[in-house]
Amino acid sequence: MDGIHDLGGRQGFGRVERDETTFHEDWERRVFGLALTAREANTDAFRHAIERSAPERYLADGYFGRWLGAIERLAREADPSVRATSPDALRAIERSPIFSAGAAVRVRDLFTVGHTRLPGYVRGRSGTIARVHPAFVFPDTNAHGRGENPQHVYAVRFEASKLFGDTADPASAVHVDLFEDYLEAAS
Amino acid sequence: MSDPALRVEALEALLRERGLVSSETIDAVIQHYEHDVGPLNGARVVVRAWTDPAFRTRLLEDGTAAIAELGFGGPQGEHMVVVPNEPGIHNVVVCTLCSCYPWPVLGLPPAWYKSPEYRARVVREPRQVLDELGLSLEPGVEIRVWDSSAEIRYLVLPERPAGTESLDAEQLIELVSRDSMIGVAHAEPPK
Numbered sequence: 001m002d003g004i005h006d007l008g009g010r011q012g013f014g015r016v017e018r019d020e021t022t023f024h025e026d027w028e029r030r031v032f033g034l035a036l037t038a039r040e041a042n043t044d045a046f047r048h049a050i051e052r053s054a055p056e057r058y059l060a061d062g063y064f065g066r067w068l069g070a071i072e073r074l075a076r077e078a079d080p081s082v083r084a085t086s087p088d089a090l091r092a093i094e095r096s097p098i099f100s101a102g103a104a105v106r107v108r109d110l111f112t113v114g115h116t117r118l119p120g121y122v123r124g125r126s127g128t129i130a131r132v133h134p135a136f137v138f139p140d141t142n143a144h145g146r147g148e149n150p151q152h153v154y155a156v157r158f159e160a161s162k163l164f165g166d167t168a169d170p171a172s173a174v175h176v177d178l179f180e181d182y183l184e185a186a187s
Numbered sequence: 188m189s190d191p192a193l194r195v196e197a198l199e200a201l202l203r204e205r206g207l208v209s210s211e212t213i214d215a216v217i218q219h220y221e222h223d224v225g226p227l228n229g230a231r232v233v234v235r236a237w238t239d240p241a242f243r244t245r246l247l248e249d250g251t252a253a254i255a256e257l258g259f260g261g262p263q264g265e266h267m268v269v270v271p272n273e274p275g276i277h278n279v280v281v282c283t284l285c286s287c288y289p290w291p292v293l294g295l296p297p298a299w300y301k302s303p304e305y306r307a308r309v310v311r312e313p314r315q316v317l318d319e320l321g322l323s324l325e326p327g328v329e330i331r332v333w334d335s336s337a338e339i340r341y342l343v344l345p346e347r348p349a350g351t352e353s354l355d356a357e358q359l360i361e362l363v364s365r366d367s368m369i370g371v372a373h374a375e376p377p378k
Contacts, residue, residue, distance in 0.1 A: 005284060005285065006283070006284060007283050007284075007303055007306040007307040008281075008283030008284070008306065008307065008310045008311075008334060009283075009307065009310055009311045010303075010307040011307070011311070013303055013304040013307045013308055014304060015304065015319055016299050016302060016304045016305045016308070016316060016319060016320060017299060017302065017304070018299055018320070019297065019298035019299050019302070020297045020298065020299070021297065021298045022221070022294075022295045022296070022297065022298070023221075024298070025191075025192070026192070027191050027192040027195045029217045029221070030195045030199060030213065030217075031191075031195055032216075032217060032220070032295075033212075033213035033214070033216045033217045034195070034198065034199060034202065034208065034213060036216045036220075036262075037207075037208045037212050037213055037216055038199075038202040038207040038208035038213075040207065047284075047285055050285065059303060063286065063298070063301045065191060068191055068194060068195060068198070071198060072194065072198055075198065075201060075202065087262065088265050089265075089338045090265065090266065090338070117284060117336050117337055118336075119283050119284055119334065119336055121283075121310065121311075131268070133266070133268075133337070133339055134266070136266075136337060136338050139337075153337045153338075153339065155268075155333075155339070157331075163310075163311075164311055168311075169312065169313060169314050169330065171326065171327060171328065171329045171330065172313050172314065172329065172330035172331070172332065173329065173330070173331055173332070174310050174331075174332045174334060175331060175332065175333045175334065176334045176336050177334070177335060177336045177337035177339050178336070178337070179337065
C-alpha cells in the first residue's frame, strides 16, 4: 500500500534532530519487550499492522506508539493465518535466481493492496543488480496468510538521477533490497 | 486515546492472561537489549577487519559468518552484509519503510535513525543530511545509500584513520563510533 510509512524521498521534512535516546519513557521499554515476546503474528503482519495506522496517527504516535497500536490491533484480530511459524525468514529453495549481478532490471509497476516491501520511490525505475541475496519469505503474501512464497532478493543499485531527476546528487546512488517478483529484465 | 502507559499495562495483562508472556520474560528481553548488546560489538568487528586482512576478506564475502566468528548474531542480524568505505566511496544505511537496524552489532537504534526526517531525506539528499549530521564529504565522493527494505541488515566498515598504525586493538575500538558504522560519521583519529 502507498501508505504514510513509505517515507523514502518524501519532501517537506526538516532537519534530522540529533535525538540519541532509545526509550524516552518506561512504557516504550514494555512495548519493545512485548513485541519481542508476546506478538503472535509474523513480522510481516506486524509491519503491516503498523502501516495500517491512520496517517496522522502514524506521524504523531512516534516509533513505539506505533508498535503499541500494532500489537493492540493484532491482539484484537487474533488472526491464526498470520501466526509466526519461524523466527527467521530465510528459506532454501531449488529455483535459481533469475537475475545475476550486473543485470539491468526495471521495477514493475506494482500497486499492491496490502503489505509490500517495494518502496514507492523505486517503482517503475531502472537499476542494476548489485548483489544477489539468498531466498526469503515473500512479505506481500506472508503478511496476509497467503503463503510464504519464498524467492530471491536482490540489492538493486539506482543512480540517484534515475530516481530524483536533475535535482539529485550527481554522485550518489541508492541500493534497495527487492524481491524477485518486484523486478523484470530491462530492455 | 488514553495514556500509552495505561494502554501498555492493559495490553500486557491481556497477553499474560492468554498465556503468551510473563513479566519476567519481558524484563529479561529489555535487559538484554538495553545492556548486553551495543555498538561495542560492531566496533570489535571493524577493528578485527582493520587488523586482519584475511578476516576482512571473509567479512566482505559473508558478513553473517564472519561476524559469528566473534560471537555476534541473532534477531535482526541473521543476514548481514558489510559495505566498506574506500577512498572516494562512502556508504550510509537507512530503512525508509520502517527502521530496520542490525541489533546484534549496533544495539537498538537511536531516535534520529527512526525519525521521518532521516528516513525521508537520506535517500534523496544524502550529502545534505550527512552535512547536517556533522559529516562533510567532498563533492566528488560517491555516496552509496543502502535502504534495508528486506531482511538483510547492513553494517558500514569505516576506513581506518591515518596515523593509527601504533595503536593496539583496544585503542582502535575507541575510534569506532556507532555513527561510523551507520555511515553518518567517519572513524576519527585519537584527539
